[in-house]
Amino acid sequence: MHPVLTLVIQRLALGLLLLLAASVLIFVGTQILPGDVAQAILGQGATEQALQNLRAELGLDQPAFTRYFEWLFNAVQGDLGTALSNGRDIASSISGRLQNTLFLASVAACISVPLAIFLGLLAVRYRDRWPDKLISAITLTSISLPEFLLGYVIMYFFSVKWGLFPSVSNINSGMTFFEKLNAVALPAMVLTLVVLAHMMRMTRAAILNVMQSAYIETAELKGLRRFTIIARHAMPNAIAPIVNVVMINLAYLVVGVVVIEVVFVYPGMGQYLVDHVAKRDVPVVQACGLIFATIYIGLNLLADIISILSNPRLRHPK
Amino acid sequence: MNDEFRYLLARAARGKLDRRAFLGRAAALGVTSTAATGLLSKAVLAQGPRQGGNLVMGLQGGESTNSLDPALAASQVPFIYLKVSGEPMVNILPDGSLQGRIAEEWSASPDATTWSFKIRSGVEFHNGQTVTAEDVAQTLRRHSNEESQSGALGIMRGISDISVDGDTLVLTTDGPNADLPYLLADYHLMIQPNGGMDDATSGIFAGAYKWVENEPGVRHVLEKFENYWDDGAGHFNSIEMLVINDATARNSALQSGQVQLINRVEPRVAGLLSRAPGVSVESTAGRGHYVFIMHCNTAPFDNNDLRMALKLGINRQDMVDRILRGYGSVGNDMPINASYPLFDDTIPQREYDPDQARFHYERSGHSGPIDLRVSDVAFPGAVDAAQLFKESASAAGIDINIIREPGDGYWSETWNVQPFCASYWGGRPVQDQMYSTAYLSTADWNDTRFFNDHFDELLLEARGELDQTRRKAIYSEMGMMVRDEGGLICPMFNDFIDAHNDQITGWVTNPNLELMDGLAPVLMWSAE
DSSP: OOHHHHHHHHHHHHHHHHHHHHHHHHHHHHHTSSSOHHHHHHGGGOOHHHHHHHHHHHTTTSOHHHHHHHHHHHHHTTOOOBOTTTOOBHHHHHHHHHHHHHHHHHHHHHHHHHHHHHHHHHHHHTTTSHHHHHHHHHHHHHHHSOHHHHHHHHHIIIIIISOOSOSOOOOOTTSOHHHHHHHTHHHHHHHHHHHHHHHHHHHHHHHHHHHTSHHHHHHHHHTOOHHHIIIIIIHHHHHHHHHHHHHHHHHHHHHSOHHHHHHTTOOOHHHHHHHHHHTTOHHHHHHHHHHHHHHHHHHHHHHHHHHHHHOHHHHSOO | OOHHHHHHHHHHHTTSSOHHHHHHHHHHTTOOHHHHHHHHHHHHHHHOOOOOOEEEEEESSOOTTOOSOGGGOOSHHHHHHHHHHOOOSEEEOTTSOEEESSEEEEEEOTTSSEEEEEEOTTOBOTTSOBOOHHHHHHHHHHHHOTTSOOTTHHHHTTEEEEEEETTEEEEEESSOOTTHHHHTTOTTOOOOGGGGSSOTTSOOOSSSEEEEEEETTTEEEEEEOTTOSOTTSOOSSEEEEEEOOOHHHHHHHHHTTSOSEEOOOOHHHHHHHHTSTTEEEEEEEEEEEEEEEEOTTSTTTTOHHHHHHHHHTOOHHHHHHHTSTTSEEEOOSSSOOTTSTTOOTTSOOOOOOHHHHHHHHHHHTOOSOEEEEEOTTTSTTHHHHHHHHHHHHHTTTOOEEEEEOOSTTHHHHTTTTSSEEEEEEOOOSSHHHHHHHHTSTTOTTOTTOOOOHHHHHHHHHHHHOOOHHHHHHHHHHHHHHHHHHSSEEEEEEEEEEEEEETTEEOOOOOSSSHHHHTTHHHHOEEOO
């Protein structure tokens, strides 16, 4: 078998194992939270009788071990069960939320990834001159501010003051693509600002590292334009670290944006997960956790594979 | 009232002059803004509601776990959507009297143990079925079933028998209960076809609006139910509720005009928000109160001198000023205030008195720090309030040790478990219900462990007493008992603060619950 194929299969198997471990961790985590589902669902107003009835109805009197394996076997078959708290089918509730999350993440990624790499290249081209310093200053400032603050500032100007975009990014299935784009303009803007710096700085550092190499000097002596050297000769050799950082940020855009979702009232996965954690709704938390873990592991797997493929030394091992 | 003011008032009522300009010009004529606002809302109401338009609300208190089953409702958004889509037996009017909804009229037997409710004819469910006495009976049976998970189970306990006689519903209670009709105003008790026994989450009710879309924790869309029986309610064509749990996002949505009505304005921004153009902030004194509760049966709180020392060692006015920013009123260590019917306003107000507190503290013989458990989920600003408490009590030589508890699980691990913690109560429509819920010895939520036989006797006596003067005297005595012997430290009653913009009008102050007892979307109308 081709060594690359073996490597990829190995990685995939490792990913699956990780996923299983993650599901166990999530389950254990939900078990040691204070309070129980019945109390959390019925709130302050719960009487002891109502609590007992609800616990029995939800099957919470079964041992945790049994519940976990039952759930896992069903999940593998695509049945995520029903939410304990409101009796809705989890798979159908999640799919809408997941689509929204992926939509926002893709919009933000489509803007931020090319922009970050381009700015990184630009920063290298004008290294230590004012464009480099300006780019670094702006991106580092935006990453240093807490994202909710960025959100509020942008909301104040673009929505309350100038009325350009809606401050409530509520999207629903009845909206056209452009209406949705308009609705997510502000959160996408904030997310772009949040993830830009990390990717930009990594691009800059990785390329600068390569720029020390002898072959770059050759290219310079050959008389190539500086930007061509950076983009055509230095960039391909710097792809591995850049891809890794891009993937981490893409994963963040999918799994880590709950604050932005709250600020802009965006119906994504994050808010959905937090609501159900608060209600000790184990099946939903498990399902969300599994999806998040899949996305995280999948993207990192992809990053690994791209790094391997982009590196001739790994592609053709001796 | 001079002619110019009358002219301004008429214009403002018709929406030709905005509220802000009207108040400004009224002030120039020497009319205070409170008086002018009062007259304006009267004039607007006299003008009559307009039909049409769509209402968009931004609401705090919704989760993706919310259900359409009224039994399970526990937070603000389900409360509002049940009020909007459901029809109860009765509603409580702002003045504390009852208004019949599905119940057309009612009467009690002379001993107040049997109540008959005549069911209004011609009321329809959203699916076209007619509301019958049997539907009502089934609804009440479902909520009073011990196996149900209804939030109304506690208040249904006293009803021993539910029967139907033609178009009349007959309720029999364990003991006399002069306030029984008030219990039926509870928002869980929305009448459903066959009581929701077939499908509790169908969303089919008999209210002014019927369900179009239900995305829990995101948005709820309802449209006018064309066959609604009451022309005096339900003026908008549709109502859309957006769940906006973040306070700043709610304010921005109102200011940018994306929503017209919001709930839960934070006291610290209420002043700022009211200065935004076209926005009215509505503050309503209600029955909700923020409290610190001690278990009267647990050391060291089993000593009344210690309890008294802590009660005297809290600076109530300071808390109202700093925690509520003035949007509230001082409490008096009993759960009752002037918003309740039969309130005795001659009960003296307890003041902050470090010397007296020190006297009682020394007499209690206690020494060492006293643990107080708090979390901001107890009430907004609870941790800050505890700090203020600690500071004011230390002037009397009392050492309060604040323990911050996680918000997660606070209601199951701390409240009603730990002997001294922060909490809140939403209040109840009548004194009997408030005391029965939390101060009767046998109450599930007796969160101060207040066991007093004489108090229990008085409560039962008052419940069956149809003579209002006598009843008021009993409630006064009970209030004094809780105030002087109970485990409740009640520093403040919080106002409900809601806000709307000038695209809608018809706000009426209602002390029952927030957003005009949840009826703002049904009773307000489009100003355009």
